Amino acid sequence: MKKLLGKMPGWGRTLFIVLLSVLVGGGGIYGVLLLIRGNAAVNVYALTDVGQYSSSGNAQTDGRVTTDRVQSVYISNTQEVTEILVKEGQKVSVGDELIAFDTTLTDLELERKDIAVRQLELDLENAKKERQAMNSYQIYVPPQPTEEPELQPGNVGQPRKGNGTVDDPVVFLWNESCLLDTAFLSQLADSARAQGMRELYAVLEQRVQDSLQGGVVNAVEIRVIPREDGSWAFTVLPSEYDSSVPREEGEEEEPQEEPYTGPTYSWSELNSMKKEADKKIRDLELKLEMAKVELETVRHELESGTVKATIDGVVKTVRDIEEARSEGTPLILVSGGGGYMVTGALSETELDSMHVGDTVSLLSWESYETLDATIVSISPFPTDSGYYYHYSEGNQNVSLYPFTVSVGEDAKLREGEYVQLTYSPGGEGSGYFLMNPFVRSENGKSYVWALGEKGLEKRYVTTGSSLWGNYVQITSGLEGVEYLAFPYGRSLRDGQKAEIAGIESLYGY
Secondary structure (H helix, E strand, O other), rough: OHHHHHHHOHHHHHHHHHHHHHHOOOOOEEEEEEHHHHHHOEEEEEEHHHEEOOOOOOOOEEEEEEEEEEEOOOOOOEEEEEEOOOOOOOOOOOOOOEEEEEOOHHHHHHHHHHHHHHHHHHHHHHHHHHHHHHOOOOOOEEEEOOOOOOOOOOOOOOOOEEEOOOOOOOOOOOOOOOOOOHHHHHHHHHHHHHHHHHEEEEEEEEHHHHOOOEEEEEEEEEEEEEOOOOEEEEEEEEOOOOHOOOOOOOOOOOOOOOOOOOEEHHHHHHHHHHHHHHHHHHHHHHHHHHHHHHHHHHHHHHHHHHEEEOEEEEEEEOOOHHHHHOOOOOOOOEEEEEEEEEEEEEEEHHHOOOOOEEEEEEOOOOOOOEEEEEEEEEEOOEEOOOOOEEEOOOOOOOOEEEEEEEEOOOOOOOOOOOOEEEOOOOOOOOOEEEEHHHEEEEEOOOEEEEEOEEEEEEEEEEEEEEEOOOEEEEEEEEOOOOOOOOOOOOOOOOOOEEEOOOOOHHOOO
16 A cells, blocks of 8 residues: 555545545435536537428529520621511521621621620639638537536536546546545446446546646546445546646647638528529529520621521511511521420429429520410439529429420520529428427427527427428427527436537437
């Protein structure tokens, strides 16, 4: 014994003698592990990771106009038509000349179109960079109050962390004025016994100025072994606890992660910003595609000086040149008995509510005219989702199915232009949907555990319809909520401290 004490530092001998003096004691008050659990921080997860919006409102897709045995000939402001070579009712064949025009101004228009394309490419690149930067923005979280453990003579500080295993011991703030009596050791023994643990490990930390902000001066690890007869035993262990090893003089501290200094937003603000940025990118992509088509058209005009028939048919319309130019209508319309076609995409969740014969709304980006179009086919096979643009509230990670709509030959459309298709898929109710496990019920009322200004709080919500059997609609009660806790465990209580965690920690990967 003397040899053992002689090898210990002064503070270690003091602690060992105090602990040894309580071996004759026994009894317990209550399970300290429950106390530990009650003060440990609970993980909370971003609302975006455990839920999603879904809406029965309008869905949108877009596509390029193609023709079914129809040719529309438009003229631009720079085209000086010198001669119309056909008349109404005339039959034409592929390759027949329809109009001739002067190309004097086409060179200047070609340069303008080329500049427009390059400017749109730059705008699109900048928009994508801005959208990418939003992925690094952090969501604002109300600061959580930090409480220093009360450390007074005669008391051991409240446990800070740990579950009592050898790899994750319970950590207490301690100094030499604290008494380690039978009550304290009995609490540890009762905790181990209540959890079915054969032994419980605890670390007593001594910190500068008895503050969690101070560095660790010393640390001692003990092992408490509960016995079946209600008594207990304990051992002082050679501590391998990292925090007990003081930093050598001149030893450099490990580099600390730089605090985030960028902008912060609420979840709703950031979500809205991302949606607007995605829409801006898509609009620019459409404008760029249209500008490229216009550029190629002007190049073709410069090379040929004439417009030729692309189908066999009948010249159905020949308009006045200035009328066609000012109204944005075709100067010449050749019909082979068809119309205009546009192919967009439906989400797999919309297949049951959309059918051949249904009407959708078509918006021309060139004339801004809105037309009714009829669905003439829906593919039974999914397609590459990257090829089509499709937007609707709800799950975006779904397969897309091409569908084609038809518009009559008299529509003010141009082959190759992009148009937007808008339709109402019906289906699920609108609102925010949460994963089923995050919503619990009590006495017929549904609730979640949400992060509030003063820590965790029990928030009652009202629920609605189910989405795909995996989500439940929240019709009210989530206002202002950014983070939710997994609502299971005895440690959940109002005011509980919370710690933001990635969703991967919930699934253990």
